[in-house]
Amino acid sequence: xxxxxxxxxxxxxxxxxxxxxxxxxxxxxxxxxxxxxxxxxxxxxxxxxxxxxxxxxxxxxxxxxxxxxxxxxxxxxxxxxxxxxxxxxxxxxxxxxxxxxxxxxxxxxxxxxxxxxxxxxxxxxxxxxxxxxxxxxxxxxxxxxxxxxxxxxxxxxxxxxxxxxxxxxxxxxxxxxxxxxxxxxxxxxxxxxxxxxxxxxxxxxxxxxxxxxxxxxxxxxxxxxxxxxxxxxxxxxxxxxxxxxxxxxxxxxxxxxxxxxxxxxxxxxxxxxxxxxxxxxxxxxxxxxxxxxxxxx
Amino acid sequence: xxxxxxxxxxxxxxxxxxxxxxxxxxxxxxxxxxxxxxxxxxxxxxxxxxxxxxxxxxxxxxxxxxxxxxxxxxxxxxxxxxxxxxxxxxxxxxxxxxxxxxxxxxxxxxxxxxxxxxxxxxxxxxxxxxxxxxxxxxxxxxxxxxxxxxxxxxxxxxxxxxxxxxxxxxxxxxxxxxxxxxxxxxxxxxxxxxxxxxxxxxxxxxxxxxxxxxxxxxxxxxxxxxxxxxxxxxxxxxxxxxxxxxxxxxxxxxxxxxxxxxxxxxxxxxxxxxxxxxxxxxxxxxxxxxxxxxxxxxxxxxxxxxxxxxxxxxxxxxxxxxxxxxxxxxxxxxxxxxxxxxxxxxxxxxxxxxxxxx
Numbered sequence: 001x002x003x004x005x006x007x008x009x010x011x012x013x014x015x016x017x018x019x020x021x022x023x024x025x026x027x028x029x030x031x032x033x034x035x036x037x038x039x040x041x042x043x044x045x046x047x048x049x050x051x052x053x054x055x056x057x058x059x060x061x062x063x064x065x066x067x068x069x070x071x072x073x074x075x076x077x078x079x080x081x082x083x084x085x086x087x088x089x090x091x092x093x094x095x096x097x098x099x100x101x102x103x104x105x106x107x108x109x110x111x112x113x114x115x116x117x118x119x120x121x122x123x124x125x126x127x128x129x130x131x132x133x134x135x136x137x138x139x140x141x142x143x144x145x146x147x148x149x150x151x152x153x154x155x156x157x158x159x160x161x162x163x164x165x166x167x168x169x170x171x172x173x174x175x176x177x178x179x180x181x182x183x184x185x186x187x188x189x190x191x192x193x194x195x196x197x198x199x200x201x202x203x204x205x206x207x208x209x210x211x212x213x214x215x216x217x218x219x220x221x222x223x224x225x226x227x228x229x230x231x232x233x234x235x236x237x238x239x240x241x242x243x244x245x246x247x248x249x250x251x252x253x254x255x256x257x258x259x260x261x262x263x264x265x266x267x268x269x270x271x272x273x274x275x276x277x278x279x280x281x282x283x284x285x286x287x288x289x290x291x292x293x294x295x296x297x
Numbered sequence: 298x299x300x301x302x303x304x305x306x307x308x309x310x311x312x313x314x315x316x317x318x319x320x321x322x323x324x325x326x327x328x329x330x331x332x333x334x335x336x337x338x339x340x341x342x343x344x345x346x347x348x349x350x351x352x353x354x355x356x357x358x359x360x361x362x363x364x365x366x367x368x369x370x371x372x373x374x375x376x377x378x379x380x381x382x383x384x385x386x387x388x389x390x391x392x393x394x395x396x397x398x399x400x401x402x403x404x405x406x407x408x409x410x411x412x413x414x415x416x417x418x419x420x421x422x423x424x425x426x427x428x429x430x431x432x433x434x435x436x437x438x439x440x441x442x443x444x445x446x447x448x449x450x451x452x453x454x455x456x457x458x459x460x461x462x463x464x465x466x467x468x469x470x471x472x473x474x475x476x477x478x479x480x481x482x483x484x485x486x487x488x489x490x491x492x493x494x495x496x497x498x499x500x501x502x503x504x505x506x507x508x509x510x511x512x513x514x515x516x517x518x519x520x521x522x523x524x525x526x527x528x529x530x531x532x533x534x535x536x537x538x539x540x541x542x543x544x545x546x547x548x549x550x551x552x553x554x555x556x557x558x559x560x561x562x563x564x565x566x567x568x569x570x571x572x573x574x575x576x577x578x579x580x581x582x583x584x585x586x587x588x589x590x591x592x593x594x595x596x597x598x599x600x601x602x603x604x605x606x607x608x609x610x611x612x613x614x615x616x617x618x619x620x621x622x623x624x625x626x627x628x629x630x631x632x633x634x635x636x637x638x639x640x641x642x643x644x645x646x647x648x649x650x651x652x653x654x655x
Contacts, residue, residue: 187354188387192401192448193375202389202400 037263055264065265067240068248072224075159075244079223080216082163087170087215088208091178092200094171105175108168120232123161127233147234151241158230158242162223170215177208213284220280224273245269299456299489301328305360305370307346313358320346322513323360328457328491330365333483335504336493339536343513344493348459351491352381364456381459382449385466386441390434394425397433398447405452419447422482438466446475450482457489464499476503497537509533525579527646529653534577534646540609542577543619544648545640549574554641557615561592561641575648580609582644583621585628585636592641598634612638 038056041049059065090108095101114122129135129146138145147157181203189199227246230236236243236251243251249269253262306323313319321343328334336344349355350362353374361370369377380401389397398416407415420426423443428436433444442463449458460479464472480503483490494500500507501521508518509532517529528534534542548555549569553562554576563569586593596619600611608629610621621638623629630636647654 182385184383184385184387187349187381188383188445188448190354191352191374191379191381193404194400195404198404202391206389206391 034263034266037259038267041260051260055260056268059261059265059268062261064240065248068243068245071241071243072245075226076220076223078159079162079166080219082159083167083170083219084212084215086163086167088174088212090167090171091174092204094175096179105172108171111165111168114165116228117232119161119165120229123157123164123229124233127157149238151238154234154238154242158233161229161233162226165229166219166222170219173211173215174208177211178204181207213281216284217277217280221273221277224276299364300330300366301351301457301489302326302363302366303328303347303351303360305350305357305362307343307350307355307357307359309358316513319513321350321357322515324515326508326515326518328489331487331489333480333503333505334489334491335500335507336491336510337495337497337500337507337536338510339495341512342510344495344510345461347510348381348461348491348493351457352379352459353377354381378452378454378456379459380449380452380455380457382445382461382463384462386438386445388433388436388441388444390432392433393429394431394433394436394444395420395429397444398425398429398451401448401452411453415451415453419451422450422478423447439468439471442466443475446479450486450488455488457491460490460492462494463492464494479503497539501537509536511536526644527653528577531575531577531648531651534579534648538579538581540580540620540622542579542646543583545576545578545617545619547574547576547647548572549647556594556640559594561594564592564641564643564645569647570649570654572649574654575651576640577646577648578619578640578642579644580620580622582639582642583619584639585621585623586639588637590637590639592639593637594640595635595637598630598632598636600632601629610636612636 039050039052041051041055043049094104094108111119126132127135127145127147129139135145135147144150145153147154185203185207186199189203194202225246226244227250230242230244231247231250234242236247249262249265252258252265303324303326305321306319307321308319310318316322336347338344346355350357353369353372353376356371361368363369364377374381389400392400395416398419399412402412402415416429417426420429423446425440425443425447428440433441436444446460446463449460464475467475476499479490479492482488492500492503494503501524505520506518507521507524509516509524509530511532517524517533519529524533524537528537528542531542531544534544545556549563550571553560554569555561556576588595594614596612596614598610599613599618602609602611603625605625607625608623608627610623610629612619612621619638
């Protein structure tokens with residue numbers, strides 16, 4: 001192959017143009033608006049001052065942001081720590097064939113179909129300590145449970161709600177991974193007298209790694225951007241015990257109308273997510289290919 | 298190590314009513330301890346089903362499996378202490394080659410010493426020693442299948458080792474070497490080996506005893522030579538050999554064997570039942586002879602195909618097409634010529650209702 005007989009045709013750029021225009025309107029222009037806000041102090045519609053990186057510096061020193069970021073990281077890690085093992089267990093427990101598997105698949109995916117704010121409402125009622133099934137039951141058990149008054153209880157409830165809502169997603173992904181394992185592997189394991197745990201450790205887990213990577217990425221990103229459910233359930237309270245990054249941002253932008261700092265933080269938030277996903281993805285890719293690389297030495 | 302007795306049938310669907318419902322028709326079979334057996338037949342003939350029943354991955358829908366006289370019909374592969382190698386390589390990606398080979402031993406709580414020794418021996422035999430410490434993932438398919446074979450052979454006390462077309466994915470040269478290796482391992486370790494294949498060359502070179510199967514039926518168990526010389530069923534005659542046996546419809550009565558218009562004398566010392574029979578003659582025994590030799594028939598050559606090691610002659614007469622395999626130095630005629638070929642001899646077999654007349 002040589003480049004000599006390749007025709008030069010710059011008109012090909014025209015074909016890219018529609019996509020470029022779409023992306024410009026859907027992503028680049030809105031983002032630039034945010035950039036525009038983040039470097040100005042808008043005092044009134046016709047009075048604005050260019051402030052450079054001042055908003056960025058200010059927001060980075062904001063103790064409220066530090067608190068929200070810390071809570072957010074702990075929450076996302078807790079979500080992963082609970083939902084991954086639980087999802088895998090769920091997938092292992094689901095029937096593999098026949099009508100039972102169809103029924104279970106539908107039942108398991110039900111919670112994924114419910115709109116976010118409805119999930120929040122369901123749990124708000126479910127966990128109420130006067131009439132809610134869970135709340136009242138805990139009260140009856142002698143536990144002074146209140147997600148509106150007790151920060152620990154609020155945390156626990158938000159986490160439980162997320163686990164209820166999203167573990168099925170991890171379960172379905174893991175289930176798909178499990179079903180793709182050929183029968184010969186299980187037969188070979190039976191011939192080799194492998195224990196149930198050995199089958200899990202040496203066959204199922206390695207074969208599920210790819211889908212679990214997707215599950216980790218999805219759940220991490222989603223939980224890192226969580227907004228609606230805790231907003232409906234606790235409103236970020238009590239105090240700001242369950243105020244996560246998205247809600248912190250909304251309070252700044254909509255509640256206090258601090259457009260400059262809010263815009264500055266939006267960009268930082270965006271970059272944090274981009275960075276974390278990049279690190280996670282690369283890290284997990286490396287785990288996946290490491291063995292192959294070693295084998296080819 | 299064990300003698301395996303089968304007396305069973307298997308159908309994958311409930312309440313089998315006719316022969317077509319059975320994956321394995323009722324059969325009675327003994328595999329002697331320390332033998333090298335091959336199950337040979339076309340795809341879908343039930344050989345893998347039979348193998349899975351022996352290993353305990355599948356329970357027969359009726360009948361029993363005995364190991365050394367002990368009923369093991371409902372026991373697991375683990376309890377039977379059996380090893381099986383599958384058509385496509387199954388390896389544990391997250392382990393090294395050595396860990397893969399030692400896995401069946403580790404699960405059976407052999408001591409570290411024994412494991413190291415056995416893994417070393419097997420790796421030596423299969424020429425895997427150089428890559429023992431590598432991760433098993435990312436190896437070539439040949440190497441992966443060698444590991445699978447190794448895992449089958451690693452246990453010293455195994456009842457039998459079953460192979461389910463293990464060399465399908467291996468390239469031809471290595472296939473040849475591995476088959477010789479298996480044969481050698483069989484001689485050294487005196488294991489009972491049962492080998493499933495649809496390749497007759499593989500079966501006939503590997504096994505002391507070959508079981509030929511078709512459509513769930515076990516047609517003949519015998520040494521490769523017996524399958525060649527006296528196929529007990531026309532299917533065996535047709536399936537074994539390249540090309541397969543020639544068959545001619547004949548009528549037998551008191552005066553001799555009637556083949557179309559001709560009447561040939563029966564081979565000396567043979568008494569044949571009267572009526573419609575099929576005469577079977579191997580292409581190898583369909584020799585060129587002088588005109589009007591007793592038992593010979595004049596045929597027209599339709600094609601001459603020089604294969605190098607031998608000459609393949611396609612001939613025809615009275616609407617029947619036959620093949621003859623001649624020595625490479627034979628004097629051959631051109632298409633259209635008439636040749637005389639020895640149809641009735643001591644190598645001819647006769648079949649009544651597809652079964653061999655003894």
